[in-house]
Amino acid sequence: MTKENKKIRVRFAPSPTGFLTTGGARTALFNYLFARHHNGKMILRIEDTDRVRSTPEATRMVLDSLKWLGLDWDEGPFYQSRRLDIYKKYAQKLLDEGKAFYEEDPAKGKAVVFRIKENTKIVFKDLIHGNISFDSDNIGRDGYVVLMKSDGFPTYNFACAIDDSEMGITHVIRGDDHISNTPKQVALYEALGKPVPLFAHIPLILGQDGSKLSKRHGHNYVMEYKDQGFLAESVFNFLSLLGWAPGDDTELMSPDEIVRRFTMERVSHTPAKFDFAKLTWMNNQYLKKMEPADLFALAKPFFEKAGYDLKSVPEKELMKLMELYRERAKTLSELTEATGFFFTPELNYDQKSVEKFLKKDGSKEILSAVRDGLKNMSDLNQETLEGFLRDLTKQKNLKFKDVAQPIRVALTGTCVSPGIFETIELVGKEKAITRIEEAIKLISNSK
Numbered sequence: 001m002t003k004e005n006k007k008i009r010v011r012f013a014p015s016p017t018g019f020l021t022t023g024g025a026r027t028a029l030f031n032y033l034f035a036r037h038h039n040g041k042m043i044l045r046i047e048d049t050d051r052v053r054s055t056p057e058a059t060r061m062v063l064d065s066l067k068w069l070g071l072d073w074d075e076g077p078f079y080q081s082r083r084l085d086i087y088k089k090y091a092q093k094l095l096d097e098g099k100a101f102y103e104e105d106p107a108k109g110k111a112v113v114f115r116i117k118e119n120t121k122i123v124f125k126d127l128i129h130g131n132i133s134f135d136s137d138n139i140g141r142d143g144y145v146v147l148m149k150s151d152g153f154p155t156y157n158f159a160c161a162i163d164d165s166e167m168g169i170t171h172v173i174r175g176d177d178h179i180s181n182t183p184k185q186v187a188l189y190e191a192l193g194k195p196v197p198l199f200a201h202i203p204l205i206l207g208q209d210g211s212k213l214s215k216r217h218g219h220n221y222v223m224e225y226k227d228q229g230f231l232a233e234s235v236f237n238f239l240s241l242l243g244w245a246p247g248d249d250t251e252l253m254s255p256d257e258i259v260r261r262f263t264m265e266r267v268s269h270t271p272a273k274f275d276f277a278k279l280t281w282m283n284n285q286y287l288k289k290m291e292p293a294d295l296f297a298l299a300k301p302f303f304e305k306a307g308y309d310l311k312s313v314p315e316k317e318l319m320k321l322m323e324l325y326r327e328r329a330k331t332l333s334e335l336t337e338a339t340g341f342f343f344t345p346e347l348n349y350d351q352k353s354v355e356k357f358l359k360k361d362g363s364k365e366i367l368s369a370v371r372d373g374l375k376n377m378s379d380l381n382q383e384t385l386e387g388f389l390r391d392l393t394k395q396k397n398l399k400f401k402d403v404a405q406p407i408r409v410a411l412t413g414t415c416v417s418p419g420i421f422e423t424i425e426l427v428g429k430e431k432a433i434t435r436i437e438e439a440i441k442l443i444s445n446s447k
Helices: 022-037 054-071 084-096 158-167 180-192 223-229 232-240 256-259 276-289 294-304 315-325 332-338 351-358 363-375 382-395 400-412 418-426 430-444
Strands: 009-012 041-046 075-079 100-105 109-115 122-127 129-137 144-147 171-175 198-202
Touching: 009 022, 009 054, 009 171, 022 041, 022 054, 022 171, 022 232, 022 256, 041 054, 054 223, 054 232, 084 100, 084 109, 084 144, 084 158, 084 180, 084 256, 109 180, 122 180, 122 198, 129 276, 144 158, 144 180, 158 180, 171 232, 223 363, 232 256, 294 315, 294 332, 315 418, 351 400, 351 430, 363 382, 363 400, 363 430, 382 418, 400 418, 400 430, 418 430
Parallel strands: 009 041, 041 075, 171 198
Antiparallel strands: 100 109, 109 144, 122 129
């Protein structure tokens, strides 16, 4: 690692006016990855100068979201609302040097305004888009930029430029939507005699159809991913691939591997596409690899919220449940929903499954035979169950699924579950017999 790399300092600077969005989280992540890859520093700055919309609650939500994703920072959080004296000092410096002036507004009061040099080109280096140039007369309000508002608070561009300079930021990594702000800030750096940082404007995130990202694309605020049962590691992994690629077909990577492989050279200059289906697939891949005990620890709050009595179930059975369903569930909430049959005394039948499998001709006879067979079994294990059900299938001259599906619906309420032998063993002999008898009554009452 070179000395130059050790000096790298980036910042994530959210405005606490609401939840941390997917786009904001991706910006924070790219700053984090760049800093960690180069053994640099990441600074967290809260840009709370919007006195109407900025709230302590929103700040808390932003911090909680970053912590859940595993994005730690090295310095901060710094709050712009507590740095007003610094902005006033620099505004006065520009006033004293004749580079800024007061502008009176009868309705709003006195503001400090900066005049960018006329008829000049403002050029800055962008690590993703290359050199970008602006005509000074087309920046801001015909070359004029407000620095301090009449209420004594700085504008976004002024506070941003001052803080990035004061905090020694070497690389400003943010979304493409900030490109128009950058020439204003570059002009301020130059007017103050401050070094200009390098910029990297990362592409925006669009929906799969190429339109602006919205809820209909599966776009969520970060903590909603958590509430829906996505794992922080899978969201971390997914967000890293929105506009960046490791250079091969690898998609599933640990945070450490992503840090090791992350370079700005591999960040795309075109918009990323948000694919919710890919996120759910990726989350399922992470769930599959989890140890049952670790999975249960994460799923436990979802079970408790659903009102399941976990204390009444032996730990061994809970671990077996996790082992069976980790393959199928895409999220922790889906895992909770899919395993509800195991905890509830009465089943909530899926009506389509009932119509298709329970009410099918011959289902009542199949279930009656299975019930009687279970009653005669002393040892309920998968091997015994398989032998019994295979024999029953041959006796009735049916396909195995014609026997398995009515049993599955009778035991779980749906036509989807792990293997039927494992499912019967998991439910247990007494409960399986009871539920099969209930299904038989349901069939009888429907005729």
